[in-house]
Amino acid sequence: MNADTIATVAAGSEPAGDDIHLLACGATPVPAPGPDAVGGKAHNLMRMAALGLPVPPAFVIGTAWSGRHQQLDSAIWQGALQAVERETGLAFGNPRRPLLLSVRSGAPVSMPGMMETLLDIGLCDATLPGLLRLTGDPRLAWDSYRRLVAGYGETVAGIAATVFEADLRAVAGTVDERDLGFAELRELTQRHLATFRSACGQPFPQDPRAQLQAAIGAVFDSWQAPKAAEYRRLKGIDDAVGTAVTVQRMVFGNAGGISGAGVGFTRDPAAGTPQPWVDFLFNAQGEDVVAGRRRASGHGLLAASAPTVWQQIESAMARLEAAFGDMQDFEFTIERGVLFLLQTRDGKRTPLAEARIALDLLAAGIIDRDSARARTRALDRQALREVVLAAGDAAPTAALARAASACPGIASGEIALDAARAAARTAQGVPVVLVRRDAETADIAALHLACGLLTQRGARTSHAAVVARQLGKVCLVGCEDLQFVPERREISIGGRTLAEGDTITLDGNGGAVHAGRLEVVERFPEDLLARLAEL
Amino acid sequence: MNARERARRQAHWRTFATLIEGADEIADALEEAVFTLSLVADGHAGGWTAATRSALRAMSGIAAAATADQVRLIVILRDLDASSDASDHEEFLSACWRILQAERRTDELLRSTQRTLARDLRTAAELMLANDLAAALERATDHLLALCYALRDHAFERSRAPT
Numbered sequence: 001m002n003a004d005t006i007a008t009v010a011a012g013s014e015p016a017g018d019d020i021h022l023l024a025c026g027a028t029p030v031p032a033p034g035p036d037a038v039g040g041k042a043h044n045l046m047r048m049a050a051l052g053l054p055v056p057p058a059f060v061i062g063t064a065w066s067g068r069h070q071q072l073d074s075a076i077w078q079g080a081l082q083a084v085e086r087e088t089g090l091a092f093g094n095p096r097r098p099l100l101l102s103v104r105s106g107a108p109v110s111m112p113g114m115m116e117t118l119l120d121i122g123l124c125d126a127t128l129p130g131l132l133r134l135t136g137d138p139r140l141a142w143d144s145y146r147r148l149v150a151g152y153g154e155t156v157a158g159i160a161a162t163v164f165e166a167d168l169r170a171v172a173g174t175v176d177e178r179d180l181g182f183a184e185l186r187e188l189t190q191r192h193l194a195t196f197r198s199a200c201g202q203p204f205p206q207d208p209r210a211q212l213q214a215a216i217g218a219v220f221d222s223w224q225a226p227k228a229a230e231y232r233r234l235k236g237i238d239d240a241v242g243t244a245v246t247v248q249r250m251v252f253g254n255a256g257g258i259s260g261a262g263v264g265f266t267r268d269p270a271a272g273t274p275q276p277w278v279d280f281l282f283n284a285q286g287e288d289v290v291a292g293r294r295r296a297s298g299h300g301l302l303a304a305s306a307p308t309v310w311q312q313i314e315s316a317m318a319r320l321e322a323a324f325g326d327m328q329d330f331e332f333t334i335e336r337g338v339l340f341l342l343q344t345r346d347g348k349r350t351p352l353a354e355a356r357i358a359l360d361l362l363a364a365g366i367i368d369r370d371s372a373r374a375r376t377r378a379l380d381r382q383a384l385r386e387v388v389l390a391a392g393d394a395a396p397t398a399a400l401a402r403a404a405s406a407c408p409g410i411a412s413g414e415i416a417l418d419a420a421r422a423a424a425r426t427a428q429g430v431p432v433v434l435v436r437r438d439a440e441t442a443d444i445a446a447l448h449l450a451c452g453l454l455t456q457r458g459a460r461t462s463h464a465a466v467v468a469r470q471l472g473k474v475c476l477v478g479c480e481d482l483q484f485v486p487e488r489r490e491i492s493i494g495g496r497t498l499a500e501g502d503t504i505t506l507d508g509n510g511g512a513v514h515a516g517r518l519e520v521v522e523r524f525p526e527d528l529l530a531r532l533a534e535l
Numbered sequence: 536m537n538a539r540e541r542a543r544r545q546a547h548w549r550t551f552a553t554l555i556e557g558a559d560e561i562a563d564a565l566e567e568a569v570f571t572l573s574l575v576a577d578g579h580a581g582g583w584t585a586a587t588r589s590a591l592r593a594m595s596g597i598a599a600a601a602t603a604d605q606v607r608l609i610v611i612l613r614d615l616d617a618s619s620d621a622s623d624h625e626e627f628l629s630a631c632w633r634i635l636q637a638e639r640r641t642d643e644l645l646r647s648t649q650r651t652l653a654r655d656l657r658t659a660a661e662l663m664l665a666n667d668l669a670a671a672l673e674r675a676t677d678h679l680l681a682l683c684y685a686l687r688d689h690a691f692e693r694s695r696a697p698t
Contacts, residue, residue: 096622132610133626136603257599 019062020080023246024049025087037062039106039244044324044344051323053316054340057087058248061216063108066242069220074213077247088249090134093208097134098127100144100250103215105222107243110345112290112470113441113463114231115243116155116222118215119285120148120250122208140255142185147254147285149192149204152211156218159199167191178283212247219245227442231467234448251333251340253285258306258337261286262299263461266317267327269349269469270408270508272356276317278302279459286331286342289459291440295478296459302334312339320344325367327357329466348470350407351383352525359531373535381529388509390519399512400494400504403454403479406439406465411452411474412505412517415498417489419446425501426450433504435491437484439464439477447473452506454513456482474508482513550689557682564675565602568595571668580664584655587665590648594641594672601637601679604630608686617694627690631683638680645673 021038023045032050035043042060049055059080065072085091090099100122105115123131123145131141150164171188172180180188196204205211222228223243232239253261263286264278278299281288288294303310313332316339320328329347333340349357355376362372387410413431416422422432426449434450436443439458444467447453452474458465459477468475483492489500493513498504505514541548574580611627648669656662 096620129610129613133607136600136606138606 018076019064020077021046021060021062022080022083023058023060023248024055025057025059025083033060033062035108037064037244039063039246040108040110040345041104041106041343042244042246045246045342047323048320048341048344051319053319054338056249056251056340056342057084058246059084060106061245061247063242063244066220066223066244067240069217072216074209077216081247084247084249090249092122092212093127095126095130098122098130098208100127100131101212102246102248102250103212103219104246104248105219105243106246107223107237108241109235109237110348111228111231111235111237112348112466114222114228114444115225116219117287118148118151118155118219119287120144120151121211121215123148124206124208124211126206127208135252135255137255138182139185140252142182142189143180143254144250144252146185146189146192149189149196151287152204152215153192153196153199155222156214157196157200159196163195163199164192167195178281216245216247219243227444230445230448231441234444234471248342251335251342253281253333253335254283255336256283258309259333259335260284260302261289261331261333262302262313263289263329263331263459264299264313264317265327265329265347265461266321267347267353267357267360269327269329269347269353270405272327272349272353272360274360276314277460278313279461286333289461290331290463291438294459295457295480296461306334306337309334309337309339316341321361322366325371326361327353329461348466350469350472351379352386352408352528355379355384355525355528355532359528359535362535369535376532376535379532381524384525384529386509386523386525387520388523389505389507390521399507399510399514400496401479401481401513402511403476403482403513404460405508405511406460406462406475406477407469407473408508409452409472409474410505410507410509410518410520411450412503413451415491415500415502415504416446416450417484417486417491417500419443421500422446422449433506435482435504439468439475441467447471452476452508454479454482454504454506456480456484474506476506476508476511476513479513550685554682554685554689557678557685560678561602561605561675561682564671564678565598568598568668568671568675571664571671574664575668580661582656582658582661583665584651586651587648587655590644590651591665591668591672594644594648594669597637597641597644598672598675598679601634601676604633604637605679605682608634608683612686612690612693615690615693619694624694627687631687634676634679634683638676641673641676645669 021033023042032046038060045055061077081092085099088099090097092099100120103118103121128141128145132138153159154161167188168177171184193204253259260280260282261284262278262280264276267274268277279289279296280299280302281296289296327347328344331343333342358372358375361367362369389410411433413433414425415435416425416432417435422434425432431451433452433454434446435454437456439455439462441463447468453468455477456479465475465477481494491498503517505518607630611623615623652662652665
């Protein structure tokens with residue numbers, strides 16, 4: 001089945017009235033609503049459901065509500081929620097078999113990480129025992145509850161993330177949060193609930209319907225968030241387009257054993273080579289990978305620990321590419337060995353990858369020659385130029401530290417530790433490298449000014465790394481040897497202290513950080529250029 | 536520990552002292568299994584065959600599922616009385632039944648696993664680790680069943696009591 005036929009049958013999607021659409025609920029073959037109506041994320045989820053890929057049931061509140069969501073009474077989506085309840089055999093707010101929901105944004109145009117997502121909506125003191133009955137897993141239940149309180153506190157109530165991180169540090173110390181037991185997570189939840197009350201002046205809402213209504217409003221509101229507005233400005237996206245909201249059954253990557261969350265590209269988005277590029281974290285939820293606050297690298301451990309699931313992912317990748325006709329950027333969760341796909345979209349990539357992927361997809365018969373020509377029309381010799389370190393400087397021993405490369409190339413510039421410094425120095429014509437603890441999309445304005453991004457945490461597939469790649473910025477993430485000394489505005493890399501304003505060089509080809517400005521040379525992918533010339 | 540001591544001092548809490556002691560036995564067996572697994576993770580079981588790993592994985596899966604059922608029993612029991620919804624009683628008894636089946640299945644698997652170990656493993660360390668792990672898992676399901684019976688009896692008492 002090709003992309004065109006999927007778009008016209010879209011089994012598993014049906015309108016529920018009032019611009020509310022069901023997703024993966026039943027199998028009525030009706031035309032799928034377009035991305036303009038339901039957003040690109042929901043549209044692609046509907047196409048995945050039609051392909052028979054495992055997508056959790058959901059309903060979608062269309063983009064038409066984006067500018068007037070204050071008028072969106074719960075009665076309007078009540079019928080759709082009941083359809084999801086019927087499909088799952090669970091009930092929202094039920095103390096015995098509670099349905100928990102994720103609430104996600106989704107504009108017609110891809111805006112990675114620029115809007116908000118809320119997870120575990122529906123969990124409260126009354127439904128927590130029900131989650132325990134469903135799963136028999138106290139760790140999962142308390143981990144989900146503390147995530148909800150922190151996520152809701154940040155996104156809906158506007159409480160700073162650092163406040164909840166302080167709670168986490170108080171309970172966990174230096175222990176990785178994934179290693180906390182249920183008693184510690186229960187204590188952390190109680191702290192979060194107290195923090196919420198003290199920061200807001202009112203308790204965390206215990207009514208699941210109130211949670212859901214507020215979460216839907218907050219996700220719609222995130223269309224107007226500064227980082228989203230800045231992204232639209234940079235990408236020339238019309239402010240009037242608006243976002244849809246997808247309300248979907250939760251699946252739990254934090255359920256222990258063979259559970260976890262991953263983000264992947266069906267091909268290498270930097271070089272374009274046909275190897276999967278997947279980051280996976282065991283015992284984690286999707287936000288842990290894409291939010292840029294955790295390190296994650298590779299899929300080796302997943303493939304070794306759960307070969308059957310990895311084969312399912314490989315099979316899904318092939319089907320997605322064949323159906324969508326392009327390299328895909330997809331998100332997935334594994335809950336106790338069962339795979340669920342939560343998103344797919346055409347992957348952001350470098351010009352070099354654009355050329356190689358188009359040619360390889362043509363060779364594989366996935367796209368036709370005209371499509372390959374259209375995708376590569378703007379790619380000339382200069383566009384495919386690669387900048388690499390001169391031979392002497394590229395020796396691994398010369399590097400201060402190593403990090404995961406999210407975007408290739410070489411970037412040399414002064415260290416800038418925040419957006420204000422980046423703006424001030426670039427205004428004086430000085431190139432800067434933005435050095436941050438987390439790979440976060442809130443830094444988009446500074447990232448636009450900088451020539452490169454280096455982060456202590458985050459993964460190649462974090463939203464900020466995706467955006468950096470799209471902006472053509474050299475990007476290294478998850479640098480374990482990077483430490484910050486904020487009171488002196490200094491950093492330590494591989495044991496060497498550097499001050500803000502010192503010059504460093506990022507090698508995005510080899511994944512290395514160097515002191516000073518290094519010599520670079522240009523090279524051109526002659527084989528690829530020859531294939532392009534024959535197109 | 537404090538909860539156990541408090542329960543011992545008061546007659547009407549003695550049932551809970553028994554339940555807590557039963558839970559301790561389960562935890563001890565599972566901790567032993569985890570310790571053995573940590574030795575495996577340290578690379579002391581490089582010679583385990585695929586059949587050995589498969590047999591131990593099956594036992595681990597059953598023990599983990601039975602442990603989750605034990606949690607379900609406790610959660611349901613918290614609110615179970617004569618006025619409870621019939622579905623609560625049904626769910627409670629279903630979980631009891633699954634724990635009983637788990638105990639029987641791990642008994643069978645322990646014997647077949649030991650046959651596999653004797654046939655496939657050649658070094659004392661590999662044999663010891665595999666056998667210790669299998670025995671700990673089997674012991675855990677024994678204790679899970681014992682606690683399950685105690686919880687069931689307690690549930691019957693509560694269901695009979697006037698509300």
